[in-house]
Amino acid sequence: MKQPRILIAGAGIAGLTAAIALRAHGFTDIQVLERSPVIAPLGSGINVLPHAVRELHALGLLECLLPQCIQTGELFYMNHRGDRIWREDRGVAAGYRWPQLSIHRGWLQAELLQRVLEEGGTGHVHAGQEVVGVFDEGAGHVVECLDRQTGQTRRHHADLVIGADGIRSSIRRALYPQEGPPPANGMVVFRGMLWGPSFMTGRSMIIAGDGRRKIVLYPMARRVSGEVLLNWAAALPENPGAGYARGDWNQPVSPDVFAGEFAGWDLGGVSPEALMRSSPDTFVYPMVDREPLPAWSRGHVVLMGDAAHAMYPIGSNGATQSIIDACALAHHLRQKEGDLTAGIGAYEADRRPRLTALQAANRRQGPEVVIDLAAQRAPGGFARSGDVFEPGELEEIASRYTRISAMELDAVNLPSPYQPSPYQPVRMAPELEPT
Ligand SMILES: Cc1cc2nc3c(=O)[nH]c(=O)nc-3n(C[C@H](O)[C@H](O)[C@H](O)COP(=O)(O)OP(=O)(O)OC[C@H]3O[C@@H](n4cnc5c(N)ncnc54)[C@H](O)[C@@H]3O)c2cc1C
Numbered sequence: 001m002k003q004p005r006i007l008i009a010g011a012g013i014a015g016l017t018a019a020i021a022l023r024a025h026g027f028t029d030i031q032v033l034e035r036s037p038v039i040a041p042l043g044s045g046i047n048v049l050p051h052a053v054r055e056l057h058a059l060g061l062l063e064c065l066l067p068q069c070i071q072t073g074e075l076f077y078m079n080h081r082g083d084r085i086w087r088e089d090r091g092v093a094a095g096y097r098w099p100q101l102s103i104h105r106g107w108l109q110a111e112l113l114q115r116v117l118e119e120g121g122t123g124h125v126h127a128g129q130e131v132v133g134v135f136d137e138g139a140g141h142v143v144e145c146l147d148r149q150t151g152q153t154r155r156h157h158a159d160l161v162i163g164a165d166g167i168r169s170s171i172r173r174a175l176y177p178q179e180g181p182p183p184a185n186g187m188v189v190f191r192g193m194l195w196g197p198s199f200m201t202g203r204s205m206i207i208a209g210d211g212r213r214k215i216v217l218y219p220m221a222r223r224v225s226g227e228v229l230l231n232w233a234a235a236l237p238e239n240p241g242a243g244y245a246r247g248d249w250n251q252p253v254s255p256d257v258f259a260g261e262f263a264g265w266d267l268g269g270v271s272p273e274a275l276m277r278s279s280p281d282t283f284v285y286p287m288v289d290r291e292p293l294p295a296w297s298r299g300h301v302v303l304m305g306d307a308a309h310a311m312y313p314i315g316s317n318g319a320t321q322s323i324i325d326a327c328a329l330a331h332h333l334r335q336k337e338g339d340l341t342a343g344i345g346a347y348e349a350d351r352r353p354r355l356t357a358l359q360a361a362n363r364r365q366g367p368e369v370v371i372d373l374a375a376q377r378a379p380g381g382f383a384r385s386g387d388v389f390e391p392g393e394l395e396e397i398a399s400r401y402t403r404i405s406a407m408e409l410d411a412v413n414l415p416s417p418y419q420p421s422p423y424q425p426v427r428m429a430p431e432l433e434p435t
Helices: 013-022 051-060 060-067 104-119 169-174 272-278 317-337 340-363 366-377 395-402
Strands: 006-009 030-034 045-048 070-072 074-076 084-089 100-104 125-127 129-138 139-149 153-158 158-164 184-196 204-209 214-222 228-237 284-288 302-304
Touching: 006 013, 006 139, 006 153, 013 030, 013 051, 013 104, 013 317, 030 129, 030 153, 045 051, 045 104, 045 214, 045 317, 051 060, 051 100, 051 317, 060 104, 070 214, 070 317, 074 366, 084 284, 084 366, 100 104, 100 214, 100 228, 104 125, 104 228, 129 169, 139 158, 158 169, 169 302, 184 272, 204 272, 204 366, 214 272, 228 272, 317 340, 340 395, 366 395
Parallel strands: 006 030, 006 158, 030 125, 074 204, 158 302
Antiparallel strands: 045 100, 070 100, 074 084, 129 139, 139 153, 184 228, 184 284, 204 214, 214 228
């Protein structure tokens, strides 16, 4: 196979996973361009669902991640009083061969980066290089890049350009120049994290509130002392005139702006307001997504991750689907033996219809719609969820989203369809001891 020159824009979760997966599939000429001058562990908690963990495992990455995360074991939906709407097992507890990981986004990114650097040498990841455009030239492409330190522009030649540059992707803008900024739905997400005592089983996730005020809470790391690193994210309607930047994950904000909205909430002994006010740093992110696209590629320029299909942060699918995209693209390119057009076509046919359906489901609030329904039907609370929901209604909502997000147990428990055989032997799931 002739080695194509591959250029990846963005050293986030999708871009770094793509670099690792491509190498595992036998591609060797890979450069990653990252806008940030320093690839620091930014962000807070994310969840990686079992079908993406299966891919990380096939790439030999799971073992190094396990000590840095919590294997989520259960998910509760509640109202603001802690009345329980629905509980489900998650990950290994739900019968999956691979766990669901609650992990700091920056720690995951750092592990991926380390693997890329180990395999490819430091020359393969170029920090401080902002992609500003991509042009066709002969049989290949030219990527134009701004060096953020010198202010100079550089041109890189590539046979394949992968746009993994997130929700404000420059590569996407080059393919769809008319599109404009990501659309907002009027809600904003406040988030933070703090070390503190464990709650419930120590691997529980809570989603509570209603359609207008919501909090997601889970632990994502544990110290030997038993203390856990709690991640919380709270959604509220945006105050008129607040003017938060769309698509910027790192906007600090005072808890005084929002914590009072959660006064008096009691989620099984956990006070969201107290968590918010005790967190050392709090950030705001307007809830934005992207419109589904009619195509993710033009020529040998192809999108993945948030650049292709940014969604509202619902159902733990942001990082999950980006990881799967990266592995799917590497697999299809390899399957087509380096025929880039055919490989990109197969990737898009595999991934785009599923992600289009998932984007639409997340606009309808995905499985989290149950908290809204409970609040509408029983605003003052309830003793049993059976008093509020029809028999089978909650099961149907949960299983519909499971299908849309391709999380059916039997399918996920098969070996990865994208495993990089024969370049790397696939190890079976290790005995997953509780962390
Ligand atoms: C700083 C940051 C913090 C985040 N924090 C959270 C969080 O707390 N919770 C959560 O659920 N999700 C968070 N996310 C989003 C989450 O990581 C993604 O939704 C998901 O992992 C999909 O990953 P991705 O690689 O497609 O996009 P991202 O993870 O957004 O990665 C995109 C990468 O491309 C780089 N980039 C952007 N533009 C250019 C350009 N023009 N040229 C070169 N590089 C470029 C970015 O700096 C980034 O490293 C965060 C993203 C970022 C960038």
